[in-house]
Amino acid sequence: MHHMTLAEIARGLADKKFSSEELTKTLLARITQLDPQLNSFISLTEDLALQQAKAADARRANGESGALLGAPIAHKDLFCTQGIRTSCGSKMLDNFKAPYDATVVAKLAAAGTVTLGKTNMDEFAMGSGNETSYYGAAKNPWDLERVPGGSSGGSAAAVAARLLPAATGTDTGGSIRQPAALTNLTGLKPTYGRVSRWGMIAYASSLDQGGPLARTAEDCAILLQGMAGFDPQDSTSIDEPVPDYSAGLNGSLQGLRIGVPKEYFGAGLDPRIAELIHNSVKQLEKLGAVIKEISLPNMQHAIPAYYVIAPAEASSNLSRFDGVRFGYRCEDPKNLTDLYKRSRGEGFGSEVQRRIMVGAYALSAGYYDAYYLKAQKIRRLIKNDFMAAFNEVDIILGPTTPNPAWKIGDKSSDPVAAYLEDVYTITANLAGLPGLSMPAGFVDGLPVGVQLLAPYFQEGRLLNVAHQYQLNTDWHTRTPTGF
């Protein structure tokens, strides 16, 4: 049962082959048995899951249908879940039970999903390996000594290990696409404004976007359908009609113009990954796509710009965690300053503290123009590069990551080495564009992802291309040994 995709589960439930309650019990037992190896969950929500499963079965018995009705999922632990711990991977929020559901959580619950639990993540979504979590690293099911990617590493590890078919994630600089690549999943970061950020604990508000992690593009389409849409509670949500993503999966790729940026294949990219990316290009060519070399000349500035903008926004967003209103409070504060200092010093981990300091520095009066303003100008240049490229092509294709999954601990003493892993993913966030990563092969038994980028609100195009690719390849069906 645990090998089924969301699409297969929907068919099985509709055909009464099993109930959502049976499926939920099977998966909860599997999580209890296998998650100690993976550490992919921070909280399990068994009671809620069984209650939602029974309710979904009752709705089906009453004649209701729907691709998500009775489907088991999990939420990255930065989506607020009413009455349930929402830790954001931090000691700061270890004791925090959200007073309301995030819009994404509420929408998916209304569609009939069953929440099995809350997944592990880098603290406040800052990281690329799930190693900064207060709850410890999550493990990659393809090699338990390696990272599953981050920051949505728990969601990725759990889905890759077949503990459940799909999960939510968020992507500020790659945190859906990068863990998808490192664990052989399909993950989609939607256009900025496509999915509501209301109730999603903020890291960098102008970059954060929620999206689906699943094994197939078909399943990403199903989950995104339940997540996307205008939300008046989120002032950056965009009121743009949501297409039927599943209905769009079968479009032909004949004549599709794919741009491959020459800057993507410079030093730093593992040549074995470059070869797999070229193979995926050939595969898409066979399906009718036309390939064109393009240029994104400002790409080299993306990492420095991102690592100013994201910490700047984080330093502002995280100022609310002061030990006064909610979250961690130090013992026996001597006065208000001591309360602030020790609550934040003890509640935040070292990577979060580093980013708050970098961000506060970049925003300070004497340095704002030199760093923050400059980074925002680079951001505009990067967006302009994409706009120019999308005048010539329909999709941009390249690697998702420069390397496969690294060993846990290998990059812990060198934060910049970890930041460099984000080189291919952060530009989409800086420009607000949608991006998808899908399985493209293996290097030394470790999964490799290919990334597709599309113009604003063309999530459907990404899913269509990925689905056609997956109908003609079997990388996405490979299962890690032992799971």
Ligand code: GLN
């Ligand atoms: N690795 C990037 C960072 O640490 C992106 C994280 C994310 O997308 N949440 O900021």
